[in-house]
Amino acid sequence: MSLDLSNLQPAQGAKKNNFRKGRGHGSGNGKTAGKGHKGQKARSGAPRVGFEGGQMPLYRRIPKRGFKNRNYKEIIGVNLSSLERFEDGATVTVETLIETGIVKNPRDGVKILGNGKLTKKLNVEANAFSEKAKEKIVSCGGTVEII
Numbered sequence: 001m002s003l004d005l006s007n008l009q010p011a012q013g014a015k016k017n018n019f020r021k022g023r024g025h026g027s028g029n030g031k032t033a034g035k036g037h038k039g040q041k042a043r044s045g046a047p048r049v050g051f052e053g054g055q056m057p058l059y060r061r062i063p064k065r066g067f068k069n070r071n072y073k074e075i076i077g078v079n080l081s082s083l084e085r086f087e088d089g090a091t092v093t094v095e096t097l098i099e100t101g102i103v104k105n106p107r108d109g110v111k112i113l114g115n116g117k118l119t120k121k122l123n124v125e126a127n128a129f130s131e132k133a134k135e136k137i138v139s140c141g142g143t144v145e146i147i
Contacts, residue, residue: 081116
């Protein structure tokens with residue numbers, strides 16, 4: 001799009017809305033101040049958004065379902081079988097798991113689970129470990145560190 005006089009406009013966010021309603025006829029929005037003539041919406045105390053004229057509103061007609069625990073932690077599980085791609089003696093951290101593509105988004109933490117075989121000596125640093133995973137990592141000569 002070329003810039004010429006027919007399509008000039010201020011930068012996004014540069015122009016503030018300082019529109020003053022009900023400041024006389026000369027303002028272009030006096031008298032009814034943009035509320036039209038009479039009616040419920042022209043008066044003060046107009047009903048809230050979603051008000052259905054006394055009918056039970058939609059948000060109260062629909063049944064409540066479930067419960068969202070505000071303290072819920074979303075832990076990502078990683079099996080030992082997926083740690084097999086690291087070379088012998090490597091240090092496995094959450095960052096290296098992201099780099100290799102095993103974990104896309106660590107969310108609230110990463111837990112190493114004991115599913116699969118581990119044949120390499122690895123130094124693993126994660127938020128949590130299952131007991132089986134700890135046993136298998138230590139039995140291969142590796143170390144386990146909770147971060």
